[in-house]
C-alpha cells in the first residue's frame with residue numbers, strides 16, 4: 001500500500017535543454033526499509049531519475065515536466081536540495097565527489113552541515129560512521145584526495161550518514177571499484193539498512209551484485225521502466241539473465 005512507501009514516483013518526464021526527452025514516464029515505489037535497485041545500461045536514465053528526486057537537475061538544464069514525486073506522502077518537487085537533506089533525503093553522487101583537499105574526517109563532518117543537534121550528537125555519529133568504516137578511522141587525518149577509490153566511496157557514504165538520512169540515493173556505488181571492494185560497499189549498505197533502518201534507492205550497472213543485495217528492482221531502458229519485480233524473481237528471469245547477467 002501507499003503508506004508503506006517512503007518514496008513514490010508517478011509517471012515523471014524529464015527534459016534536458018527544453019528539447020531532449022530523457023525520462024518518458026517513469027514510475028517507481030520505494031518501500032520504507034527497502035533496498036531498491038534501479039538497473040539498466042549506460043544512458044538508460046538511472047542517474048537522471050536519482051537527480052530528479054534530489055532536485056539537482058537544474059544545474060544541468062534538466063527539468064521534471066510531468067508527474068509527481070512524493071516522500072513520506074508529501075510532494076517534494078519544489079524543495080531545494082538542502083531542504084531535502086533536512087527531510088532525510090540524501091544523495092551520494094556518482095564518482096564519489098569528496099573534497100579532495102580536506103581530510104577524511106573533515107569530509108565526514110561536512111555531511112552534518114544541516115544539523116542543529118549540537119557537537120556531542122555529531123561526535124557520536126562520527127564514531128558510529130567509524131564503526132561501519134574502520135578503514136576511515138585509520139585514515140581520518142589523511143587528505144581525501146590521496147585515499148584510494150574505495151576509501152573515497154566510503155567517505156561519500158559516510159558523509160551521507162552524517163546527515164541522519166532516512167533515504168540514501170546511491171548512484172553507481174560499484175563504479176571503478178575492484179570486485180572485492182564492491183562487495184565490501186554493498187555489505188555496508190546491507191548492514192546500514194538492517195541496523196540503522198536506512199532505506200536505499202541505488203542506481204547500478206552491475207546488475208548481478210545489485211540483485212544480490214536489493215529487495216526489489218526496476219529495469220530502465222531508454223527512459224522507461226521495462227520490467228520490475230522482487231530481486232530474486234528478477235535474477236531468475238530468463239530475459240534478465242540473457243541481457244543483463246550474461247548467462248544463458
Ligand code: ATP
Pocket residue numbers: 016017020022040041042043044045046047048049060061062203205
Ligand atoms: P550512466 O550509467 O551513464 O550514468 P544512466 O542510466 O544514469 O547512465 P543518464 O545519465 O540518466 O543515464 O542519461 C540518460 C540520457 O540522458 C542519456 O542519453 C544522456 O546522454 C542524456 N543526458 C544526461 N544528462 C544530460 C544533459 N545534461 N543534457 C542532455 N542530455 C543529457
